[in-house]
Structure formats: structure tokens, C-alpha cells
Amino acid sequence: MWLVVLLLVVAPLVELYVIIQVAHVIGAWETIALLVLESMVGAWLLKRQGRGVLAKVDARLRANQLPTDELVDGVLILFAGALMLTPGFITDAAGFLLLLPFTRAPLRAALKRRFTVRMGRGFQFVSSSTSMGGSMGGQGESSFGSGAPAGGRVWEAEVIEDDQELPGPEQS
Secondary structure, three states, X not given: OHXXXXXXXXHHHHHHHHHHHHHHHHOHHHHHHHHHXXXXXXXXXXXXXXXXXXXXXXXXXXXXXXXXXXXXXXXXHHHHHHHHHOOOHHHHHHHHHHHOHHHHHHHHHHHHHHHHHHHHHHHHHHHOOXXXXXXXXXXXXXXXXXXXXXXXXXXOXXXXXXXXXOOOOOOO
């Protein structure tokens, strides 16, 4: 709850304060021009980084590998774009930091660790760098396409076409 209040009330007030202080130092029109220039550079960088990540996702999928890092990068780039849309110097600076690959990497690693901890062992196959359908190599770990999670059961089933009637309990 406090985070929401902080983001919706305090952050815009801080942004407005910084914009006013910059306008006092360099002038109002120059501040507006600087904000527009930041937005243009941010949009160009956002487009470039977004296309790069999409190309990496495509390459990983064509190699039958899970594009985990690339998908997390895509989410971070999307968040950076939202920050860049918000007028202000602080949000633009945070957006620029998320758009740079070398500053995005530590945050990506932290997010993957957080998701792995929150999801438990069922998320391990996504955080690995093995190919789809390959073996994890570890004992008791699951693999994407292995058929069953670690310690789980495998249920055999038969696919029935939609136009066929399903047998009822009395027909079994």
C-alpha cells in the first residue's frame, strides 16, 4: 500500500520539484526542450533495444532454447518505456538506465532470483540455459518437456476428437 502511495503521490511531486529547479537554473523553454530531447533519444533507444531483444528471442526459439533472459529484458524495456513516457528527469534517468544492457543485467539477475525463490522448484527449468526437451543433468530436477515434474506422476491420456462423444461413467 505504501509503495502505491509513494509512486502515485510522492514521485510526481518530486519530479515536479526537480523540473521547477532545473527551469530556475537554465530557463523554462530550455527545460521543456531538454525534456523533449530526452524523450526523443529515449524513444530511439527504446525502439533499438526492443528490436534487439525480439531478434534474440527469435534466435533462441529457433535454436529450441528458452529465451528466459530475453523475456525478462523485454519486460524491463517495456517498464523503461513507461518511465520514459512520464515527463520528468528522474523517471527519464531511471528509464535510460533500464534501456542500457550493462545496467539492465544486474536487475535481470535479481528478478530471476526473486521469481525462482517465489515460484520454488517448479520454476527451475525456466531459469536454466538448457534447450527445450533436454536434460537438466541434476538429480530430481525437472526439465522442460521431460513429461513430469520432479517427484510427480505421469498420467497417460488419449486425445479424443471434438466430434466424438465422450463415454459417460456408466459406459466405462
